């Protein structure tokens with residue numbers, strides 16, 4: 001099995017979460033956190049901070065990122081496993097702006113646009129929103145159907 005390591009950053013303030021509308025590439029036309037591939041010789045915290053800055057202009061120090069999730073995604077017929085490290089932070093600088101990849105928008109925690117997000121998000125976002133940490137696995141058929149999954153609440157990474 002090949003593995004691709006990715007990051008996903010969910011910025012919070014009070015009762016809001018910052019999401020970005022993906023304008024191109026993998027996950028196009030979905031709202032998601034900010035993130036992408038971890039480059040060679042880059043740590044995952046540094047990669048998460050870099051992707052956040054590249055995709056919406058917000059600056060967060062790697063030390064101010066809290067790892068809250070680890071999710072492995074597998075797609076039927078594809079030997080590549082996506083290993084996604086999920087982070088959150090309330091300590092950031094700057095104001096989010098649109099980039100060629102993402103259109104950022106704040107959403108109230110009671111108004112997360114699950115119908116226009118990856119279908120797995122509906123299952124693990126409640127853990128994130130209630131301050132819990134988690135590990136999960138999702139087997140997808142295509143990009144819209146989950147054939148199998150497991151999700152566990154953990155105490156620390």
Ligand SMILES: Nc1ncnc2c1[nH]c(=O)n2[C@H]1C[C@H](O)[C@@H](COP(=O)(O)OP(=O)(O)OP(=O)(O)O)O1
Pocket residue numbers: 006007008009025026027032033034035036037073082084118119120121
């Ligand atoms: N199923 C699911 N739910 C929630 N979030 C995600 C998934 N699958 C995913 O891949 N993701 C996340 C993980 C990453 O944050 C992005 C995907 O990153 P991607 O845009 O492919 O990575 P980049 O490095 O930006 O790619 P290029 O633009 O450079 O090709 O979605």
